[in-house]
Amino acid sequence: MKTYCINLVRVAAIVLIAISWTVPALAQEPLPSWNDTAPKKAIVTFVERVTRQGSPEFVPEAERIATFDNDGTLWAEQPIYFQLALALDRVKELAPLHPEWKDQEPFSSLLKGDLKGALAGGEPAIFEIVTVTHSGMTTEEFEKIVRDWITTAKHPVTGRLYTEMVYQPMLELLAYPRANGFKTFIVSGGGIDFMRVFAERVYGIPPEQVAGSSGKLAFELRDGKPLLMKLPTLNFNDDKAGKPVGIQMHIGRQPIAAFGNSDGDLQMLEWAKGGGGVRFALIVHHTDAEREWAYDRTSSIGRLDKALDAAQAEGWTVVDMKNDWKNIFPFGSK
Amino acid sequence: MKTYCINLVRVAAIVLIAISWTVPALAQEPLPSWNDTAPKKAIVTFVERVTRQGSPEFVPEAERIATFDNDGTLWAEQPIYFQLALALDRVKELAPLHPEWKDQEPFSSLLKGDLKGALAGGEPAIFEIVTVTHSGMTTEEFEKIVRDWITTAKHPVTGRLYTEMVYQPMLELLAYPRANGFKTFIVSGGGIDFMRVFAERVYGIPPEQVAGSSGKLAFELRDGKPLLMKLPTLNFNDDKAGKPVGIQMHIGRQPIAAFGNSDGDLQMLEWAKGGGGVRFALIVHHTDAEREWAYDRTSSIGRLDKALDAAQAEGWTVVDMKNDWKNIFPFGSK
Numbered sequence: 285m286k287t288y289c290i291n292l293v294r295v296a297a298i299v300l301i302a303i304s305w306t307v308p309a310l311a312q313e314p315l316p317s318w319n320d321t322a323p324k325k326a327i328v329t330f331v332e333r334v335t336r337q338g339s340p341e342f343v344p345e346a347e348r349i350a351t352f353d354n355d356g357t358l359w360a361e362q363p364i365y366f367q368l369a370l371a372l373d374r375v376k377e378l379a380p381l382h383p384e385w386k387d388q389e390p391f392s393s394l395l396k397g398d399l400k401g402a403l404a405g406g407e408p409a410i411f412e413i414v415t416v417t418h419s420g421m422t423t424e425e426f427e428k429i430v431r432d433w434i435t436t437a438k439h440p441v442t443g444r445l446y447t448e449m450v451y452q453p454m455l456e457l458l459a460y461p462r463a464n465g466f467k468t469f470i471v472s473g474g475g476i477d478f479m480r481v482f483a484e485r486v487y488g489i490p491p492e493q494v495a496g497s498s499g500k501l502a503f504e505l506r507d508g509k510p511l512l513m514k515l516p517t518l519n520f521n522d523d524k525a526g527k528p529v530g531i532q533m534h535i536g537r538q539p540i541a542a543f544g545n546s547d548g549d550l551q552m553l554e555w556a557k558g559g560g561g562v563r564f565a566l567i568v569h570h571t572d573a574e575r576e577w578a579y580d581r582t583s584s585i586g587r588l589d590k591a592l593d594a595a596q597a598e599g600w601t602v603v604d605m606k607n608d609w610k611n612i613f614p615f616g617s618k
Numbered sequence: 619m620k621t622y623c624i625n626l627v628r629v630a631a632i633v634l635i636a637i638s639w640t641v642p643a644l645a646q647e648p649l650p651s652w653n654d655t656a657p658k659k660a661i662v663t664f665v666e667r668v669t670r671q672g673s674p675e676f677v678p679e680a681e682r683i684a685t686f687d688n689d690g691t692l693w694a695e696q697p698i699y700f701q702l703a704l705a706l707d708r709v710k711e712l713a714p715l716h717p718e719w720k721d722q723e724p725f726s727s728l729l730k731g732d733l734k735g736a737l738a739g740g741e742p743a744i745f746e747i748v749t750v751t752h753s754g755m756t757t758e759e760f761e762k763i764v765r766d767w768i769t770t771a772k773h774p775v776t777g778r779l780y781t782e783m784v785y786q787p788m789l790e791l792l793a794y795p796r797a798n799g800f801k802t803f804i805v806s807g808g809g810i811d812f813m814r815v816f817a818e819r820v821y822g823i824p825p826e827q828v829a830g831s832s833g834k835l836a837f838e839l840r841d842g843k844p845l846l847m848k849l850p851t852l853n854f855n856d857d858k859a860g861k862p863v864g865i866q867m868h869i870g871r872q873p874i875a876a877f878g879n880s881d882g883d884l885q886m887l888e889w890a891k892g893g894g895g896v897r898f899a900l901i902v903h904h905t906d907a908e909r910e911w912a913y914d915r916t917s918s919i920g921r922l923d924k925a926l927d928a929a930q931a932e933g934w935t936v937v938d939m940k941n942d943w944k945n946i947f948p949f950g951s952k
Contacts, residue, residue: 346824423866467826480870490680491870492801493826501866503859503885510885510892512866519867525837532757532835532846533853534868536814536825551837551844558844 314460317453317611323566324608326601327457330564334540335464341562345465349539351531351552352458354472354479354496356545356586357568358487360449360613362577363440364399364585367478368410370433372399374417382416411518414475419499419516423477426514430481442618447486452611454543454568458487461541469493469539471530473523473548477514495534497522527552540564550591553600565600567591572606575617648794651787651945657900658942660935661791664898668874669798675896679799683873685865685886686792688806688813688830690879690920691902692821694783694947696911697774698733698919701812702744704767706733708751716750745852748809753833753850757811760848764815776952781820786945788877788902792821795875803827803873805864807857807882811848829868831856861886874898884925887934899934901925906940909951 318324334343355361364372375385375394385391390409393401403409418426439449458468470479470489476496483489500515522530528551531539541564542549542556553565569588570579581589595602605612612618652658668677689695698706709719709728719725724743727735737743752760773783792802804813804823810830817823834849856864862885865873875898876883876890887899903922904913914922929936939946946952 346818349826469826476867476870484680492683492803492868494870498867501863503862503889505888510862510888512862528837528844528846529835533810533832534826536810536828554839554844555837 314463315453315456317456317609319608319610321604321608323601323603327460327564327566330541330562331461331464331466333562343540343561347537347540348461348464348466349469349535349537350461350466350541350543351469351471351535351539351556352454352542353544353546353549353552354470354474356570357543357549358450358454358458358470359446360439360451360576361586362579365474366439366446366449367474368413369437369440369446370430370478371413371417373433373437374429375413378417415499415516418475418477419514421514423501423512423514426477427481430478434482442613444613444615447482448615449613450486451568451609452614453609455487455614457543458489462488466541467493469495469531469535471522471527471534471542471552472496473521473526476522495522495530497526523548525551528555531555542566543568544591545570546586546588547591548586550594553591553594557598557600565595565598566603567595567600568603569605571604572609572612572617574606575612576605577618578606648797649787649790651790651943653942653944655938655942657935657937661794661898661900664875664896665795665798665800667896677874677895681871681874682795682798682800683803683869683871684795684800684875684877685803685805685829685869685873685890686788686876687878687880687883687886688804688808690904691877691883692784692788692792692804693780694773694785694910695920696913699808700773700780700783701808702747703771703774703780704764704812705747705751707767707771708763709747712751749833749850752809752811753848755848757835757846757848760811761815764812768816776947778947778949781816782949783947784820785902785943786948787943789821789948791877792823796822800875801827803829803865803869805856805861805868805876805886806830807855807860810856829856829864831860857882859885862889865889876900877902878925879904880920880922881925882920884928887925887928891932891934899929899932900937901929901934902937903939905938906943906946906951908940909946910939911952912940 314328315324333341334348336342352358355365372394375391379385379395385395390402390405390413434447437446438444439446442449462468468489470483472479474496476494476498479496480491480494483494484491498519500517500519502513502515504511504513520526527549538559539556542552543566544553545568557563557565570577572578579586580592648662649658667675668682670676686692689699706728709725713719713729719729724736724739724747768781771780772778773780796802802823804817806813808830810828810832813830814825814828817828818825832853834851834853836847836849838845838847854860854864872893873890876886877900878887879902891897891899904911906912913920914926
């Protein structure tokens with residue numbers, strides 16, 4: 285049998301290359317856009333505690349479920365929810381087909397450019413605007429409407445695409461638990477069909493890991509081709525006490541970590557904290573009027589009042605955007 | 619620099635071991651419990667076509683969604699749906715708390731041991747039995763009820779645990795696409811909370827990949843502890859035209875393959891076949907009275923009538939259990 289002489293350094297190099305193929309790149313410092321303040325430390329400590337093999341706090345990968353709100357948590361929500369901006373654009377496009385809207389609120393005000401007047405009707409007005417613009421078409425047609433809009437419409441303040449208005453620190457906060465065996469889900473009051481169009485590309489979250497509000501659907505065959513029609517009826521409101529329900533329906537496991545920013549997330553955070561073992565709840569507090577927006581207890585969009593009290597009482601992690609985040613958006617700030 | 623002399627055979631062995639760690643064991647012959655008849659060939663051909671790199675028929679992994687019915691497709695459903703067997707056992711256990719059931723159908727017949735009389739009321743009777751046994755407790759309490767039952771109750775004909783009454787060929791048909799980058803989902807008329815208790819252990823399908831029928835839930839805090847109450851109201855019937863709706867709500871992508879056994883699966887199969895590119899639809903036809911059960915067009919459980927016509931008209935794959943399966947259950951046959 286022939287033997288060969290081999291340089292040990294070369295063998296070591298080959299072994300190292302082989303290892304680098306098999307062991308996922310262990311992240312450099314996690315959460316680079318976060319300052320070294322309490323929230324970053326709390327996140328890293330939590331992830332390390334539940335992933336430490338042999339520790340009594342260890343959580344198996346299958347149970348490492350983390351749920352994230354979308355509006356105001358993963359992307360901005362000012363001056364109005366982005367999905368509502370889509371709905372308003374659609375009302376203008378559809379107006380020629382609806383001459384009756386001229387004398388009918390909230391459409392009448394809206395078409396005159398009076399957004400405040402249109403929204404004076406509160407949630408019923410918003411619900412009507414969303415309903416007429418989100419039903420009466422197939423799921424495939426709606427997906428195309430969203431895709432066309434989301435790749436062209438610009439944010440009124442920054443002039444950026446809405447999908448650029450995502451928080452860089454939160455993109456890192458999706459990636460970091462994921463790199464540690466977590467499965468990340470969106471659980472949002474926003475429309476499930478709306479978010480699924482961009483969630484995979486923007487957040488790395490596939491459609492099957494998006495839970496949200498929805499209208500009823502009807503299956504039918506049209507000329508032999510199956511389709512799903514979007515009906516003008518609410519199916520599920522995935523907000524407030526609906527969030528734990530949406531989580532159970534969609535995921536079927538209690539999350540061990542949840543991330544939100546408003547009173548709409550309170551029950552989701554309670555639900556995540558309510559199970560046994562080590563749990564994590566985090567609230568993004570919008571405190572940076574210069575780089576983003578500053579609002580909380582009295583805002584009509586993303587009100588944070590009861591959930592802020594709960595966070596303080598329960599010791600949940602509260603992110604002060606101004607002090608805890610180095611960057612806001614991938615492109616910088618407002 | 620020091621050099622070492624190494625035997626080339628030993629180096630080759632080490633490299634081979636390293637490769638065997640990194641490359642997933644490429645399956646031996648797939649579907650070993652399937653005879654080499656048309657259905658096995660059709661399945662293998664389909665999987666090979668959509669996974670062939672560079673082919674115009676190639677489907678990216680993220681879109682390789684396969685949906686499976688449960689009752690009669692993954693496990694047996696005779697002489698009655700297994701979840702109904704749980705409900706009947708629960709009625710007996712709960713009877714002392716409900717003296718009024720003595721004079722109230724379907725409970726009265728049921729408690730006298732007259733199953734046929736109890737079920738004479740048809741779907742409303744079944745719905746009532748399921749409702750009283752599947753609501754009025756928390757999701758956590760219900761999970762415990764199911765876990766206790768499913769690990770002890772025995773099938774009336776075989777004396778086996780219900781989770782042993784799964785079809786060995788179908789377990790292989792879950793594993794084979796999964797080993798080829800597919801994500802497998804259950805989409806069943808059965809209860810979502812019921813199936814999730816055993817789906818991971820028995821089928822390798824995690825709770826978040828189980829879609830099914832459900833009752834409404836209510837989130838509440840009891841002594842500060844969050845919980846979800848199961849209410850006596852139907853939330854969603856994941857059967858027939860409900861299946862494509864359940865798929866859209868839960869998965870948000872049109873499956874490229876679907877597997878069923880009854881008219882309840884017809885629309886799911888149509889939906890899977892309705893998209894572009896290469897698609898696959900399969901029906902398990904219960905033809906083996908000796909090793910399992912034989913039933914189709916006139917059965918009250920798992921009726922296969924319209925879907926069998928559709929399969930023949932559309933050229934879907936129909937499994938003749940008697941001729942196409944070498945084995946039925948992991949333990950043998952009935």
